[in-house]
Amino acid sequence: MRIREIVTIAAAMAVFWGMSSAAQAGEISGTVTARGARNSANIVVFVEKAQGEFPAPEKHARMDQKGLKFVPHVLPVLVGTTVDYLNNDNVMHNVFTPSGTADKFNLGTWPMGETRPYTFKQEGAAVMLCNVHPEMEAWVVVLQNPYFAVTDKSGAYTIKDLPAGSYILKLWHEKLNKYEPQSVEVPAEGTVNADFSLKR
Numbered sequence: 001m002r003i004r005e006i007v008t009i010a011a012a013m014a015v016f017w018g019m020s021s022a023a024q025a026g027e028i029s030g031t032v033t034a035r036g037a038r039n040s041a042n043i044v045v046f047v048e049k050a051q052g053e054f055p056a057p058e059k060h061a062r063m064d065q066k067g068l069k070f071v072p073h074v075l076p077v078l079v080g081t082t083v084d085y086l087n088n089d090n091v092m093h094n095v096f097t098p099s100g101t102a103d104k105f106n107l108g109t110w111p112m113g114e115t116r117p118y119t120f121k122q123e124g125a126a127v128m129l130c131n132v133h134p135e136m137e138a139w140v141v142v143l144q145n146p147y148f149a150v151t152d153k154s155g156a157y158t159i160k161d162l163p164a165g166s167y168i169l170k171l172w173h174e175k176l177n178k179y180e181p182q183s184v185e186v187p188a189e190g191t192v193n194a195d196f197s198l199k200r
């Protein structure tokens with residue numbers, strides 16, 4: 001083998017090694033402690049401005065109208081995602097939003113068993129309301145990348161399948177907004193911890 005061939009093979013191997021290591025993924029998990037809310041649930045933990053292209057998912061997300069509530073109460077989605085609104089109740093429900101990032105849509109009013117979709121084209125949080133039941137309220141949080149999670153009642157969350165690298169982690173909550181964003185180094189394998197405290 002000539003020197004040039006060896007160099008070429010070595011370079012190809014370096015590229016391959018680089019690609020395979022980039023394909024490895026770790027995860028971030030932790031707990032958000034919320035002060036000033038009933039519990040620490042429904043906090044979106046998300047990566048700010050991840051690099052790369054994130055095509056809109058083919059799979060639709062879903063927000064039900066069930067028991068005179070929107071379920072889930074907080075639904076984070078990647079920008080471009082279509083959300084299907086399914087009425088599970090034996091009454092008419094409406095879905096509308098005054099939020100500009102969601103075109104201030106009003107999908108109309110429909111009966112049990114029917115679904116109407118809306119595709120979220122802009123980043124930002126949009127409040128979901130029903131003009132039949134003023135107490136119904138929920139949020140769709142539209143994000144730039146698919147690296148996000150929602151906390152459970154204890155405040156616990158896990159963001160899975162992150163390519164190794166540095167990220168800024170942020171929070172979204174419907175009422176509370178004081179916290180310190182965190183920079184996190186995600187390993188090629190395993191979990192890194194990031195805990196937050198959040199208040200009004």
Ligand SMILES: [Cu+2]
Pocket residue numbers: 065068092093094130131132133136
């Ligand atoms: Cu309703």
